[in-house]
Amino acid sequence: QSVLTQPPSASGTPGQRVTISCSGSSSNIGGNSVNWYQQLPGTAPKLLIYSNYQRPSGVPDRFSGSKSGTSASLAISGLQSEDEADYYCATWDDSLNGWVFGGGTKLTVL
Amino acid sequence: QVQLVQSGAEVKKPGVSVKVSCKASGYTFTNYGINWVRQAPGQGLEWMGWISAYNGNTDYAQKLQGRVSMTTDTSTSTAYMELRSLRSDDTAVYYCARSYRRVAFDIWGQGTMVTVSS
Numbered sequence: 001q002s003v004l005t006q007p008p009s010a011s012g013t014p015g016q017r018v019t020i021s022c023s024g025s026s027s028n029i030g031g032n033s034v035n036w037y038q039q040l041p042g043t044a045p046k047l048l049i050y051s052n053y054q055r056p057s058g059v060p061d062r063f064s065g066s067k068s069g070t071s072a073s074l075a076i077s078g079l080q081s082e083d084e085a086d087y088y089c090a091t092w093d094d095s096l097n098g099w100v101f102g103g104g105t106k107l108t109v110l
Numbered sequence: 111q112v113q114l115v116q117s118g119a120e121v122k123k124p125g126v127s128v129k130v131s132c133k134a135s136g137y138t139f140t141n142y143g144i145n146w147v148r149q150a151p152g153q154g155l156e157w158m159g160w161i162s163a164y165n166g167n168t169d170y171a172q173k174l175q176g177r178v179s180m181t182t183d184t185s186t187s188t189a190y191m192e193l194r195s196l197r198s199d200d201t202a203v204y205y206c207a208r209s210y211r212r213v214a215f216d217i218w219g220q221g222t223m224v225t226v227s228s
Contacts, residue, residue, distance in 0.1 A: 002154060035214040037155070044205055044221050045147075045155065050214035088155055092212055098171050099145070099157035 003028060004089055006102035013110050017077040020105045022089035024070050028100055032092040034072040036065055039086045039104075048087070049074060076107075084109045112136035114144075114206050114219035121225045122196050129192040130222045132206030139187035140164045143209045146180060146191045148202040149221075156202075160209065161189060196226045 005023040012018040022034065036049040047056050049065035052072065064075045072091075076083055089102040117131040132144060146158040159170035161180040168180050179192045189206055204222045207215035 033213075037215070044218040045207075045215075046218065047214055047216050050216070056216060090155070090157075090215075096172060098159075098169070101155040101157065104154045 002103040003093060003096070003100040004091065004102035006087075006089060006105045008103065009106045009108065011108040011110055012076075012079045014079055014081065016079045017075060018079060018107065019076075020074045020087050020089075020107070022072045022074070022102050024072075024091065024100075026070060027095040028070075028091045028093040029067065029072055030070040031094060034065065034067050034089055034091045036063075036074045037088045037090065039088065041085070045088065079109055081109050083107060112208075112217055114208060114217055116204075116206060116219040116222045119223040119225070121227065124196055124198060124226055124228055126196055127192055127194040128196060128224050129190055130204050130206075130224070132189040132191070132219050134163075134187040134189070134208070137208075139182075140184055141210070143211075144180070144182065144189040145207045145209050145215055146178075147205045147207055147215070149205070150199070150202040153202075158191070158204075163187075163189065193224075196224075198226050200224065201226045 033051040037045040038048045039045045052067040053065045062078045066073050086104045088104045093100045115133045122128050140163045143162050145160045161168045163182050177194050181190045206219040208217040
């Protein structure tokens with residue numbers, strides 16, 4: 001049971017826009033920034049979004065993040081086949097005094 | 111280029127310890143922290159703890175307190191994670207990941223598979 005709640009799966013067709021949600025509480029998302037990681041099959045996770053909406057150098061602007069209250073979202077526009085991966089949200093939890101992750105969302109490009 | 115290179119796969123029996131290394135290159139090692147994150151087969155990511163490469167301060171996940179130790183060797187820019195009293199549910203891929211302050215894990219190692227089996 002993960003501290004942050006994500007839908008286990010999401011899907012879309014090429015060119016579509018999909019969003020992935022991440023729900024937490026006041027001790028984690030409510031008081032701290034959210035990061036998103038992309039994990040392609042068989043590889044290490046990669047930082048996709050940090051500090052709620054910032055993109056590291058090299059990440060396409062098709063990827064965007066937002067946060068409101070105790071929830072956050074990752075949006076992917078212009079969906080491409082190479083976006084098929086697992087996506088994880090993460091943030092600091094003040095009660096647990098540690099980083100917490102969502103359970104991950106498997107994105108399928110139909 | 112900035113990278114973290116981890117040691118190879120390990121197979122261990124229950125009850126023993128494992129020590130995984132993570133060698134950094136391409137940046138000033140002591141300007142960042144190193145986190146350890148593990149992923150059991152088919153499961154999500156779990157944060158294990160953090161060590162400052164600057165002064166060796168550590169912060170461990172409550173669940174692993176007493177069984178995990180993280181150290182660094184600044185002369186070789188290498189971080190280490192030791193997990194003791196291994197159990198079958200410690201079977202996982204173990205990743206090291208760089209962080210600057212408490213912002214995000216921006217660089218990840220390739221992962222080290224640790225299998226615990228009798």
